[in-house]
Amino acid sequence: MKLMYRIAMRLALVLLPLIAVWAGLFYFKTLDEVNDETDDALDEFAEKVIARMLSGQELPSNVGANILYDIIPIGVQFAQDHPSIRYYFNDEYFPSIGREPARVLTTVFRTDSDNYYLLKAYTPTIDKQELMQGTLVWIVILYFSLLLTVMLVTILVFYRNMRPLYRLLDWLDRYRVGGKNPPLDNNTDITEFQKLNEATEKALGRYDEAYEAQKEFIGNASHELQTPLAVMGNRVEWLLDNTDLDEKQIGELLGIQRTLGGVVRLNKTLLLLTKIDNGQFPESTDVYIPALVQESVEVFSEIYEDKGIEVDFPHPDNLVVRMNESLARTLTGNLLKNAFIYTPAHGKIRITVRGRSLEIANTGDKPLDADHIFDRFYKSGGREGSLGLGLAIVGAVQRYYGLEVKYRFEEKKHVFSVKWG
Known part of the structure; x- marks a missing residue:
C-alpha cells in the first residue's frame, strides 16, 4: 500500500471519532441553550400572568399567542405536595398547529384570598427526534466534506514535500548494479x-x-x-x-x-x-519463443530417440518476449530437457504456446514436490548423474525477470507453465 493511501486511511479513522464526539457535544449543548432560552421566556411570561391576576388586571389572551397558558384552581394539599415550579417536555395542543412537542412550566401560587392556583404555561419547542436526525445528516455531510478537504490539502502538502523521496525512488528503479548509471540529481534542503x-x-x-x-x-x-x-x-x-x-x-x-x-x-x-x-545478463532483445522450443525439441528428440517419446507441438501463437536470448534458450531448454528425461519410454510430451504463456506437459507416475522442485540440488527419484540444478536455473531466470512459473500434476502428467507479463 502506498504511503499516501495509508495516511488517508488513518486520517479517516482519526476524524471519525473526533467528529462523533463533537457532534454529541454540539447536540446536547444546542438542546441545553434552547431549553435555557425557552425557560427564561416561560419564567417571564408566568411572572407577568401571576402579577396581573394578583393585581386584578386583565389576563393575556391565548388567541394567536406564542406562549399559551392555563390557570387551574387546586387544593391546599395538592399545592403542598407539588413543587412551586417545574419544567418538563410534553406534547401539547396548539390551535394553529395542532399537537406538537412543547416546553412546559408549571408553578403554584396563592392569591390574597388564600386560594391556590396552578399556572401551566407552554410553548412549542424543538423536536428532539428531528434535531437528532438533522444533526446526524449534517454531521455526515460535514465529516465527508472535512475529510475530502483535509485529504486534498494533505496530498498537496505531502507530494510537494516528498518530491525528493520520489526522485530518489525513481533513480533507484532505473539503477542497474554494475551498469553505467547517471549520478543522483536530487537537490533538497530537507x-x-x-x-x-x-x-x-x-x-x-x-x-x-x-x-x-x-x-x-x-x-x-x-x-x-x-x-x-x-x-x-x-x-x-x-x-x-x-x-x-x-x-x-x-x-x-x-x-x-x-x-x-x-x-x-x-x-x-x-x-x-x-x-x-548477480544480474550479469543485462542485454535484452526480442526473442521468438516457439523457435527456441522447436530447436530444443529437435535436439532432445534425437538424443532420446531410443525412448520412443511422442512429442505434440501444435501450431503455436506468435509469442515474442523481451529478454536475454541466452537465458530464454536456457529456460526453454531446461524445461524440455527435464520433460524428456523424466518421461517414461513411449510416453508423451505436449507443448502449448498460447497468448503470453508456454506450457509443457509430460507423462508421469507420481507428483513432484512442488515446494522444492526449483531448489538447488533437488532430485526426483535419485536419477544417476543428475545434478539437481536444471529446474533451479529455471527458478533463477524466473526471479531475474519476474516471470510466473508454476508446476502441477494432473491426469498422470507433470505440467510446467511459464507466463510472461
Whole structure:
C-alpha cells in the first residue's frame, strides 16, 4: 500500500471519532441553550400572568399567542405536595398547529384570598427526534466534506514535500548494479532527505564494489577450475588410449572420467546460476519463443530417440518476449530437457504456446514436490548423474525477470507453465 493511501486511511479513522464526539457535544449543548432560552421566556411570561391576576388586571389572551397558558384552581394539599415550579417536555395542543412537542412550566401560587392556583404555561419547542436526525445528516455531510478537504490539502502538502523521496525512488528503479548509471540529481534542503541521499549513494557504491569483486572472482574461479579439470580429463583419455591396462584399471579410469565430467558440468552450472543471480545478463532483445522450443525439441528428440517419446507441438501463437536470448534458450531448454528425461519410454510430451504463456506437459507416475522442485540440488527419484540444478536455473531466470512459473500434476502428467507479463 502506498504511503499516501495509508495516511488517508488513518486520517479517516482519526476524524471519525473526533467528529462523533463533537457532534454529541454540539447536540446536547444546542438542546441545553434552547431549553435555557425557552425557560427564561416561560419564567417571564408566568411572572407577568401571576402579577396581573394578583393585581386584578386583565389576563393575556391565548388567541394567536406564542406562549399559551392555563390557570387551574387546586387544593391546599395538592399545592403542598407539588413543587412551586417545574419544567418538563410534553406534547401539547396548539390551535394553529395542532399537537406538537412543547416546553412546559408549571408553578403554584396563592392569591390574597388564600386560594391556590396552578399556572401551566407552554410553548412549542424543538423536536428532539428531528434535531437528532438533522444533526446526524449534517454531521455526515460535514465529516465527508472535512475529510475530502483535509485529504486534498494533505496530498498537496505531502507530494510537494516528498518530491525528493520520489526522485530518489525513481533513480533507484532505473539503477542497474554494475551498469553505467547517471549520478543522483536530487537537490533538497530537507536534512532527512539529504542524509537519505548520502546513505543510498554510499550503500550502492559498496554494492557496486562487491558486485565487481564477485564478478572478478567468478571469472577467476571459472578459469582456475576449468583448466585443471580439462587437463585431468585429457590425461585420463591419454591413459586410456596410450597405455596397456587391464579391465579393472580401465573401469577405474572410466569412473574417474565420468566423475570429472560431472564436476565440469557442476562448475559450469553453478557459474551460470551465480551470473543469473548477480544480474550479469543485462542485454535484452526480442526473442521468438516457439523457435527456441522447436530447436530444443529437435535436439532432445534425437538424443532420446531410443525412448520412443511422442512429442505434440501444435501450431503455436506468435509469442515474442523481451529478454536475454541466452537465458530464454536456457529456460526453454531446461524445461524440455527435464520433460524428456523424466518421461517414461513411449510416453508423451505436449507443448502449448498460447497468448503470453508456454506450457509443457509430460507423462508421469507420481507428483513432484512442488515446494522444492526449483531448489538447488533437488532430485526426483535419485536419477544417476543428475545434478539437481536444471529446474533451479529455471527458478533463477524466473526471479531475474519476474516471470510466473508454476508446476502441477494432473491426469498422470507433470505440467510446467511459464507466463510472461
